[in-house]
Amino acid sequence: MNYFQHVRSLVIGKYFNLKEGRKAFGLLKPHILKYWREHAILFGLLAVDIFLTIAFAWYYGNVTDAAIGSRLNQLKKLVPIGIILILLSISCTFLNIVVENRASNGVKKEMKNYLFSHILRLPAKYTSTHPTGELLSHFSNDIHSVDGLIGSNLINLIRLPLIYIVVFIYLMQINVTLSVISLLIAPIALISAVFFGMLLKKNGRQLHELIAAIHHHLNESFHGISVIRSFTLEKKQYSTFAEKNEELFQLETASAKLQGLYYGGGQFVSAVVYLISICLGSYYISQSILTVGALLTFINLVNHLVYPLTGMAGQWAGFQRSVTALERVLKVLEQPVESKKLPTYDPINKVGLSIKFTDMTFGYDETKLLFSRLNLEFPAGKKIALVGPSGAGKSSLFNLLQGLYQPHSGRIYLNQMPIEDLTMSALRSSIAYVAQETFLFAGTIEDNLMIAKPNISQPEMINACKKANIHEFIQSLSDGYQTEIGERGIKLSGGQKQRLAVARAILKDSPILLLDEATSALDNESEHFVKKALNELMEGRTTIIIAHRLTTVRDADIIVVLNEGRISGIGTHEELIRENDLYQRLNKTDFELKEYVSLSLAAND
Numbered sequence: 001m002n003y004f005q006h007v008r009s010l011v012i013g014k015y016f017n018l019k020e021g022r023k024a025f026g027l028l029k030p031h032i033l034k035y036w037r038e039h040a041i042l043f044g045l046l047a048v049d050i051f052l053t054i055a056f057a058w059y060y061g062n063v064t065d066a067a068i069g070s071r072l073n074q075l076k077k078l079v080p081i082g083i084i085l086i087l088l089s090i091s092c093t094f095l096n097i098v099v100e101n102r103a104s105n106g107v108k109k110e111m112k113n114y115l116f117s118h119i120l121r122l123p124a125k126y127t128s129t130h131p132t133g134e135l136l137s138h139f140s141n142d143i144h145s146v147d148g149l150i151g152s153n154l155i156n157l158i159r160l161p162l163i164y165i166v167v168f169i170y171l172m173q174i175n176v177t178l179s180v181i182s183l184l185i186a187p188i189a190l191i192s193a194v195f196f197g198m199l200l201k202k203n204g205r206q207l208h209e210l211i212a213a214i215h216h217h218l219n220e221s222f223h224g225i226s227v228i229r230s231f232t233l234e235k236k237q238y239s240t241f242a243e244k245n246e247e248l249f250q251l252e253t254a255s256a257k258l259q260g261l262y263y264g265g266g267q268f269v270s271a272v273v274y275l276i277s278i279c280l281g282s283y284y285i286s287q288s289i290l291t292v293g294a295l296l297t298f299i300n301l302v303n304h305l306v307y308p309l310t311g312m313a314g315q316w317a318g319f320q321r322s323v324t325a326l327e328r329v330l331k332v333l334e335q336p337v338e339s340k341k342l343p344t345y346d347p348i349n350k351v352g353l354s355i356k357f358t359d360m361t362f363g364y365d366e367t368k369l370l371f372s373r374l375n376l377e378f379p380a381g382k383k384i385a386l387v388g389p390s391g392a393g394k395s396s397l398f399n400l401l402q403g404l405y406q407p408h409s410g411r412i413y414l415n416q417m418p419i420e421d422l423t424m425s426a427l428r429s430s431i432a433y434v435a436q437e438t439f440l441f442a443g444t445i446e447d448n449l450m451i452a453k454p455n456i457s458q459p460e461m462i463n464a465c466k467k468a469n470i471h472e473f474i475q476s477l478s479d480g481y482q483t484e485i486g487e488r489g490i491k492l493s494g495g496q497k498q499r500l501a502v503a504r505a506i507l508k509d510s511p512i513l514l515l516d517e518a519t520s521a522l523d524n525e526s527e528h529f530v531k532k533a534l535n536e537l538m539e540g541r542t543t544i545i546i547a548h549r550l551t552t553v554r555d556a557d558i559i560v561v562l563n564e565g566r567i568s569g570i571g572t573h574e575e576l577i578r579e580n581d582l583y584q585r586l587n588k589t590d591f592e593l594k595e596y597v598s599l600s601l602a603a604n605d
């Protein structure tokens with residue numbers, strides 16, 4: 001490859017990379033097709049627009065020539081034509097604005113729905129490693145930047161070259177020399193278009209990445225506002241935000257300068273063509289080669305030879321920006337999803353109750369295994385406790401059982417059925433999970449209970465709350481079940497939130513119950529209530545509890561002692577206390593901790 005070919009392949013490869021454009025269009029195509037009517041109307045309006053461009057130029061020329069030639073009759077005929085042209089133009093503008101908005105907002109709406117549905121089905125591995133702020137920025141920024149590829153901008157990719165060709169043919173009829181001269185601007189406009197596109201593409205990519213980083217920073221700051229306050233991090237958080245914001249401002253200014261330069265350049269080219277046309281045209285009038293009206297028509301139309309070229313550059317730049325934004329969305333959409341359909345509550349296909357792990361090997365990192373050929377079996381209807389030091393793999397077993405992560409090898413069975421053969425709906429409907437930290441949605445208490453499953457009746461809800469020892473508290477509130485609990489249930493105490501979570505699990509009525517024991521964070525009274533609620537919940541289900549304090553699970557049917565992903569012992573409390581060193585140590589620490597807490601409390605009294 002010679003030097004010229006090398007440079008050409010570099011420029012074409014980098015800045016005319018149609019593969020990226022094709023990929024972006026591939027993603028948008030089904031959504032654009034959904035709004036095909038709007039795009040077809042825009043396409044129809046394009047023909048009217050081209051007609052109006054030529055008609056108005058023709059009209060000005062004819063009116064001028066009729067006036068100069070004192071042809072009153074012709075002028076009288078031209079007045080209604082002018083009115084019709086104006087009315088047509090106004091109607092087109094109105095229709096264009098409405099249809100253009102429907103087309104582009106419709107495509108964006110579809111894209112957002114599609115992306116959200118995709119994210120909801122992504123594996124936990126992806127969502128846990130990608131900041132929420134970044135995911136949010138796909139909706140608030142990236143999808144909003146696809147304008148360059150849809151609606152009028154999409155139609156413009158056809159409209160502008162078409163206007164250019166039609167106008168050029170028409171001008172050739174008026175004066176060949178003037179038309180050929182005006183053609184000379186094409187290379188200048190095209191070269192500047194390429195450079196403009198190049199610079200804006202780079203700038204666009206940086207802009208999208210920076211906006212995502214700002215969203216991430218804001219999201220983290222709002223979620224961690226209490227930590228920020230307690231560690232007096234306000235100034236630090238503010239400075240980081242202000243720095244990023246300044247960077248964004250500088251990038252936007254650079255982008256504005258680029259656009260200013262480009263459009264200024266375009267205006268300069270137009271002015272040159274305009275001046276040449278006027279000077280040469282005036283000379284032709286003096287030589288009786290052109291009429292005044294013909295020159296007016298020419299000057300009116302000559303601009304339509306410049307703006308399609310500069311406009312194409314603008315379209316190209318917009319196209320590039322949209323492609324860079326869509327590239328970011330595509331990265332998410334290319335991630336394989338866990339299920340074809342959005343999972344829903346599936347009461348018919350619920351399966352329980354026995355659980356079996358056979359030869360299961362798993363690690364979050366391919367190179368570092370957490371479980372190696374793990375074998376475990378839990379009979380139906382039993383209360384099983386998982387104990388072990390921090391990092392032993394207790395929560396990871398929950399993650400695997402709920403299908404949030406897949407084992408590298410081996411299998412997990414629910415009632416002899418491998419969980420990979422179950423739909424996500426069946427699997428997740430079979431398991432109720434009460435986490436250590438309860439997540440509640442903003443809304444009323446009732447809203448948060450009703451999500452447990454569809455069609456819950458009022459008596460059913462109240463009954464579950466009674467069993468969860470939270471009904472009396474709810475009744476004591478002035479709005480009862482209609483009480484707004486604030487974002488993440490901020491207006492409720494830890495114990496109240498947990499009892500609501502228990503009521504929600506009772507309502508879900510799943511055969512398997514996973515409890516991440518949370519009572520350690522509660523005071524004695526709350527703990528008593530939560531425990532009573534949990535005992536009610538465990539009735540008739542296979543329950544696995546992650547026990548952070550051994551005292552709470554002494555009565556479990558089976559206790560599994562985990563250590564660094566391996567089973568160190570299985571048995572009842574009495575058996576393990578006799579035979580298992582690790583369990584003895586855990587029990588001792590637990591006892592000492594309990595002693596320490598009660599001594600501290602006594603000292604404080």
Ligand SMILES: Nc1ncnc2c1ncn2[C@@H]1O[C@H](COP(=O)(O)OP(=O)(O)OP(=O)(O)O)[C@@H](O)[C@H]1O
Nearest residue numbers: 128364365370388389390391392393394395396397
């Ligand atoms: N999402 C994750 N990505 C990568 N590694 C993880 C993830 N979750 C847990 N781990 C790692 O897996 C190991 C087991 O963690 P796991 O949370 O299962 O332990 P645990 O027994 O529940 O601990 P704890 O009692 O402290 O909650 C740890 O080394 C942890 O760092």
